[in-house]
Amino acid sequence: MSYSLRNKKTKICVYIIIALGILSFRSIPQEVYDKIRSSFVSLHVKFFPKIKQAPSSHLANLELENLVLKERVASLEEKLKLYEVSNHTPPLFPEILTPYFHKLVEGKVVYRDYTHWSSSCWVNVGKTHGIKKNSPVLSGNVLVGLVDYVGEHQSRIRLITDVGMKPSVVAMRGDIQSWWxxxxxxxxxxxxxxxxxxxxxxxxxxxxxxxxxxxxxxxxGEGENQALLRGILSGVGGALWKEGSLCLEGEGFYFSEGKTLLPGDILVTTGLDGVFPPGLLVARVTKVKAPRDGACTFKIEAQSLEEKLMELDQLFILPPLEFNPNDRPDIFGLLWD
Known part of the structure; x- marks a missing residue:
């Protein structure tokens, strides 16, 4: 009891001292009060320095400047990529492909429908930029599609994974694998x-x-490339959420004595379909399927060499092959007509 009583007396004394201090400060002259306050503020600043914060407008300017610099860096990287692709030496048929690469046009993907994600996309270049129908489209050094519609300022690209795309390809083995x-x-x-x-x-x-x-x-490198078997490659198409929509299927690969396909073989265009020039990189064989009983051909599964096929952004459009399938003689005419 004595301890609690003593504790209460101590608290009362403290409260009285605080009250007297407040009353005394209110009763002292204004000049003395200002001096005490300024001294207290100077001591507080000395022992607890306040970090000066930049004005909000200055921070906003810094953020804007940072954003502009990032855009400039991205633009320079795209120009560097364009220069590298247009001036690189193709690993296959350089004498044929080099003139094509020197005339390529850069395009940016501006639209891609989720329900046709693996079939098509749109780029921001068209007739005014010299784009023509049936022009091969690359992402980096890899064939990813074909121009199937050309507008004034935009074009539609049919992707390699679309079910309607059927480029003629040949499997290569050797130095091209080391190069890739x-x-x-x-x-x-x-x-x-x-x-x-x-x-x-x-x-x-x-x-x-x-x-x-x-x-x-x-x-x-192994020094040389071995051309193996030819066939037709096609996609399965589908929406963004469709499983396996980026897989490629090959068919029509004929059996040949001493030649076979293995996972890891590189598929390139043959130049015999009238659409794509020879030697464009397309895909890598991932699986060789067993042939059906009595069949003289077999099928394969492949994966595009473009790993970012889901995130296409910068594309390069080559000039078309200028082959017209309708410009041919009448098959029912005479030989000397």
Whole structure:
């Protein structure tokens, strides 16, 4: 009881002292009060310095400037990609393909319907940019589609995964496989270089880049390419959510003595369908299906060499092959007509 009584007396004394202090401050002259307040403020600033914040308008300007710089960097990267694609030496039939690549036109994907995601997309170039129907369309170095409609300022691209696309392809094995692996490694190195140091230590990042570069230097080509079997490649089409909509199916591959297909073989255009020039990279064989009883051909499954087929953005349109299937003689006419 004595302890609680003593505690109550102490609290009362404290309250009385605080009340007297408040009353005394209210009764002291204004000049003395101002001096005490200024001294208290100076001591507070000295021991608890306040961080000066930038005005909100300045922060907004910095954010806008950062956004503009990012857009400029993205624009420069697209121009660099355009330069690299148009000036690179194709690994197959360079004497035929190089003039095509020098005349390519860049287009940006502006629309892609979810229900026809694997069938078509629209780009922002058309007749005013020199685009013509049946022009092959690339993403990087890989064939991804064909122009099937040309408007004044926009064009529709039928993608390689559409069921109606049936390019004639031939399987290649040899140096082209090593070339593609080295090309993929260089693309991976470029992507690793762009990773922010917030996700990986700078030391670790450049160590991995050095290892990838060393691996690139160790891969040697086999010196020549072996042309294997020819066939027709087609997609299955479908909506964005359809499973397997990006898979490719090959058919019409005839049996040939001493030749067979294996997973990993590269499929390129033959140039015999009147639409695509020869040597364009298309896909990689993923599965060889067993033939039916009595069949003289077999089917395959393949995957596009363009890994970002779901996220197409920058496309390159080549000049058309200018083959007219209707410009031919009457098959019922005489030989000398």
């Amino acid at each position: 692996i080295k090309h993929s490694l260089r693309e991976l190195i470029r992507q690793v270089e762009q990773i922010s140091h917030a996700y990986i230590l700078e030391k670790d990042k450049y160590e991995k880049i050095s290892q990838l570069q060393e691996l690139d230097s160790l891969i040697q």
